[in-house]
Amino acid sequence: MTVLLLLLFIFVLAIFLGRELIQKVPSQLHTPLMSGTNAISGIAIVGAIASTAVGGTFSTVLAFIAVVLASINVFGGYLVTDRMLGMFRAGKRED
Amino acid sequence: MTVLLLLLFIFVLAIFLGRELIQKVPSQLHTPLMSGTNAISGIAIVGAIASTAVGGTFSTVLAFIAVVLASINVFGGYLVTDRMLGMFRAGKRED
Amino acid sequence: MEAYFQLAYIAAAVLFIVGLKMLGRADTARRGNMVSAVGMLVAVVATLLQSGVDYAVVFAGLVVGGGVGVFWSRRVQMTQMPETVALFNGAGGGASLLVGWAEFLSRPGQDTVTAIATVLAVLVGGVTLTGSIVAWGKLSERVSGRPILFGGQQVVNGALLLAAVVVGVLFAMNPGGGYAWLLVAIAVALVLGVLSVIPIGGADMPIVISLLNSYSGLAASAAGFVIDNTVLIVAGSLVGASGLILTQIMCKAMNRSLTNVLFSGFGSATQSTGQAVEGEVKAMTPEDAYFVLEAANNVVFVPGYGMAVAQAQHAVKELADLLEENGAEVRYAIHPVAGRMPGHMNVLLAEANVPYEQLVEPGDVNPNMEMVDVAVVIGANDVVNPAAKEDKGSPLYGMPIIEVDRARTTFVLKRSMKPGFSGVENPLFYKDNTRMVFGDAKAVLGQLVGEFKSD
Amino acid sequence: MEAYFQLAYIAAAVLFIVGLKMLGRADTARRGNMVSAVGMLVAVVATLLQSGVDYAVVFAGLVVGGGVGVFWSRRVQMTQMPETVALFNGAGGGASLLVGWAEFLSRPGQDTVTAIATVLAVLVGGVTLTGSIVAWGKLSERVSGRPILFGGQQVVNGALLLAAVVVGVLFAMNPGGGYAWLLVAIAVALVLGVLSVIPIGGADMPIVISLLNSYSGLAASAAGFVIDNTVLIVAGSLVGASGLILTQIMCKAMNRSLTNVLFSGFGSATQSTGQAVEGEVKAMTPEDAYFVLEAANNVVFVPGYGMAVAQAQHAVKELADLLEENGAEVRYAIHPVAGRMPGHMNVLLAEANVPYEQLVEPGDVNPNMEMVDVAVVIGANDVVNPAAKEDKGSPLYGMPIIEVDRARTTFVLKRSMKPGFSGVENPLFYKDNTRMVFGDAKAVLGQLVGEFKSD
């Protein structure tokens, strides 16, 4: 019970923190920022990895698919964000 | 041990949150803001109250003084901040 | 040992926080993304070292998923970014759903709180999964981009939402025994994801994706409560909250409210145009336009969605170079919602190597619009529609625009008199100082370039 | 039951967060303070309901402490605010120290982590306590405001800091058995608090208080780890972090670095003035000044520390009213570091009921300074010193100033040619368009008002 409440406290603080971190973003960064936060939401991969520890064939299949999906999110998400931001950099280099 | 680590996590998040919350404060608010955060640091009153539960004459004396000091901080801090901010309001009323 | 994992998770959370903060500023964004990626690495490694993990399964999954992710992210074109993000996002939501499901199967004797977390992970994850797939389909035009509306749609969606809540409550009240309820919850979530996104127009998909992105964070956070994992909770809720703020920022830039985006079926039909438009349309050939441009000292390009459709960014840059050689000052006025995704024009022009300092915002160019000899509107429409300033009855009223109607001469390069995304008539086309140069933007620009070169 | 307390603590933390955020904006600051006070109430009530609390002791303490706090906060004048805050802050630090001490006595068998937290609460709390008292003494002039310097001071402070660390480590390594070490730690902290603040000049005390405020938050946070109390940890670290940011903001407004404030003994001696000042000082009587003011259409008052010393704010307002009746436009240019605390001038002028919209910032008034007929400098000096723009050798160089040297005429109301807080000569006094009107600011303003009235 205590642990749960502490986790809840952590959740609440992180929500407020997430709210504060994003402010006044220039519009050309909206898409990269969306993509970058999407990559972070790939943190589900941690859950997916942990769920491979459960045992049972069907559960393992589910866990495997979870790992596949989450790693698509993580790898794809970070790389695509980087590519996008690289484009901006390329445009900026000339000034 | 787990509880401790969760508390540490909470601490880290709160530090970052505190950092983000204060940004670009107009200079006339510096003193009230300092005073307002000082009032919040009177939260030590919670610790002081809890420490009255310890027993032992000397400890109880310490706990009593702690409650006195912390409540000076809390009552004085909030009231003085309110008075300061009230001044600004008074000046503002005329526009 | 356990303590080290927690410390690693705290480190990962800090990296996410710092990375996210850096992502919001142009000069640090790219490094911010890398910082956040390092955080992910730390979290993954710490998790891998925990006991019981089935390395074969994880490794296989990482290779397959990582391979797909890498391949995909390399192959897509810049203009396909939003739909790609949608797919990745859907995958993340799906993973959270599966985590909740798998955990339930292996530890059916859940307490109430875990049961609530499980059903939330499954519901939110499921909506994210199918909703993102529909958004991807709409943007990539595999599904019609038009809003798909049917009678009683909102009633059906409302009923589904209610069903989701009821199923969730039933499952949580009967923890452990409610496998059937969990399966029902999964089904409801998947259907709800589809049905809540299909009535939304394709052009609103960036906002929907941003919202679904926020959801996938919340789903991950719920999954974190299922397995008592701090970094999942923190990273998930960071994304959940920041994604919501970002969604609001995006809505604001388009002068829309989130409710309006989600429920109005905007763009579903050509809407009333507000005032009737008066005046005469004056067309001009590219040859004649060339003579005007040739004499101009101050030229502003205003790109819009049509430039993306025609893939005309390189042609624009070529023309701009020729104009500069000819002694003219050239700038590009970028409206925040020009195109179909935020930063759309910036990305395209960056691809064509347009110098960063020639990009200006509406607020920079509007005050001196009278000094502009020629404003060349390239496939933009709504973002230059003066009705946004003048006509209170217009659906665009109140949106800041690029005020090319006040330039000395304005060329509008588009194929027809058809309205843009909003379906609203554009009085600009009827103004005295406006000349329509009809045709595909790339073709027309090519002709102008040809005239300059043959000169 | 325990769960409800935690939930109450979460609610309290949220109220603190929201309140703190609101405190940073002028229009919501007062409500923000109330929100945060409600958070405190929630936290206190939840704690009172926990088992074992000795109500008699708590009640007695609340009455005594609350009484003192209420009384004090009512009685002080606005100009005494910073030192009052210092005292309250010291009390908070002292409370954290005592919590650590009392907890150790009652539960001597502490584990290492608790021992570390205890010694941190004691050390940081102790420094806060005595440091704040010294700061209060300096500001209220019970202790000399001059920096108190002695040979080898920094060596002594360094040694004390080292001693604090060593004692802390020894205590933590011998948890439970180290009561003697704890007492030594208390003593070291109390001495360190005194010695680290006495070398700092009185005028830098606002920054020191802000820093000590941050410390008192951290001490509370450490006390939270001692008794495993979440709301203490969260509120304490919120204050710790935001206080540090605020300290930096304040340093920046004064163009100082924190290191410079803490270690330089700034203001300890009249410093070299950079360039020698050339020109002739032209004094003027209030009677003559009246004729100039009478003819002016555009008057800017520039108040400084001297206005606070002379308590001349009401006289300024009276003169301003007469000038306005006379048809002149009147504004007050407020420099962010005019006076001796941030917002000093704003508070004083608000007290005198000066309309908010007449207060302007340097950035608003500087560009049109040539249009100002008369700039009346009332006991300001450093904030109008042109050396900050012109003389690279000046200690003020780089600080933004109010550029009254560019006004048509400038009156400087002060008692002598003495320099201001920085000890730097002011070339303004020697400029052609400057007239010195010597005397106490309130007296001189009174004479000017008299001239207007007798007219």
Ligand SMILES: NC(=O)c1ccc[n+]([C@@H]2O[C@H](COP(=O)([O-])OP(=O)(O)OC[C@H]3O[C@@H](n4cnc5c(N)ncnc54)[C@H](OP(=O)(O)O)[C@@H]3O)[C@@H](O)[C@H]2O)c1
């Ligand atoms: N940026 C975002 O994130 C975002 C997201 C969602 C919605 N939106 C909305 O999208 C709109 C964007 O405004 P906008 O001015 O950029 O575009 P727009 O108003 O949609 O107009 C685009 C114009 O381009 C023309 N066009 C299409 N293909 C062309 C081609 N090959 N060659 C030349 N012209 C072509 C079309 O006219 P013809 O058919 O006559 O050629 C059309 O009128 C706004 O209403 C905005 O709210 C933006």
Ligand SMILES: NC(=O)c1ccc[n+]([C@@H]2O[C@H](COP(=O)([O-])OP(=O)(O)OC[C@H]3O[C@@H](n4cnc5c(N)ncnc54)[C@H](OP(=O)(O)O)[C@@H]3O)[C@@H](O)[C@H]2O)c1
């Ligand atoms: N605002 C803050 O938070 C803060 C905090 C710490 C330090 N500071 C520093 O304090 C300085 C503030 O600048 P400032 O221009 O306001 O003040 P200042 O430079 O300290 O000058 C004040 C002037 O007022 C005159 N004065 C004193 N009593 C007077 C009286 N009764 N009647 C008329 N004149 C009187 C003094 O000259 P006479 O003796 O000749 O009369 C003195 O030159 C800056 O250097 C700033 O960095 C500010």
